[in-house]
Amino acid sequence: MDNALYVGLSRQMVLRKEMDIIANNIANVDTTGFKVESMMQKTAPGAPAMTMGGPRPVKFVAPDGVARDFGQGALSRTDGEFDMAIQGQGFFQLQTPDGPRFTRDGRFTVDSAGRLVSQAGYPVLDESGGEITIDAEKGGVAIGGDGSMSQGTERVGKVGMFRFANAAVLEKAGDNLFRNGSNLQPEPAADAAKLRQGHLEGSNVKSVLEITRMVEVSRAYETTAKMIDSAADLSRRAVDRLGRAN
Secondary structure: OOHHHHHHHHHHHHHHHHHHHHHHHHHOOOOOOOOOEEEEEEEEEEOOOOOOOOOOOEEEEEEEEEEEOOOOOOEEEOOOOOEEEEEEOOEEEEEEOOEEEEEOOOEOEEOOOOEEEOOOOOEEEEOOOOEOEOOHHHOOOEEOOOOEEEEOOEEEEEEOOEEOOOHHHEEEEEOOEEEEOOOOOOEEOOOOEEEEEOEEEOOOOOHHHHHHHHHHHHHHHHHHHHHHHHHHHHHHHHHHHHHHHO
16 A cells, blocks of 8 residues: 555544544533543654655654643632532542542532542542541531531531642543542642632633544545545556556
8 A cells, every 4th residue: 555545544533533532622611610622732753654765754643642732711600519620730539449530520419427428429538638527417518618617616628638749640530530649649729729609610611622632633624535545546546557567
């Protein structure tokens, strides 16, 4: 097969993956705390399909990971007692069966044991990595900007807010959660984050921008397909001419 066809196919494979990411962004435009993603690309040298002339090695198009924008999403007021949003840098930490996980999704509630938990039932951890327990008989819970929780005059805990020196170490773990994929330890985010009780952070996906990107990727895919067809047609005509010459 012609080198141009291989290069074109590698480009199309990356464009399909990019389209999947864009579609996922649009699907999560209303997901609490979702962070928009984009495909990163690189050139990957490889052995040419044809060794007669042309550059060596051939430079193919390849994916180079997914970039994630941890920028602030818009805050919306819900007045929910255990709805929380982080304004600034930082993440809530949850304890799951697979280990600690981090999220910006602050739709919390209290389970039958009085623990502050996520929608999936994972305990929300305090600043020391412990669970937070609330006694419903003591009345309503007030939560300060630093995460301090109190019932009346009694302090009952402090919601942990953590950040990483390099947020790139966070990997998607499903259910709007992230896992720490490195040995880098999270740090308290007290100086960079403020907790807002009765609010939720929306997705930072800009739907108009994502639709524009989708159109651009679709056009790039079509252009590449035309290039592949043209290269294949040139190869066919060259073979036909060689056959007639012989």
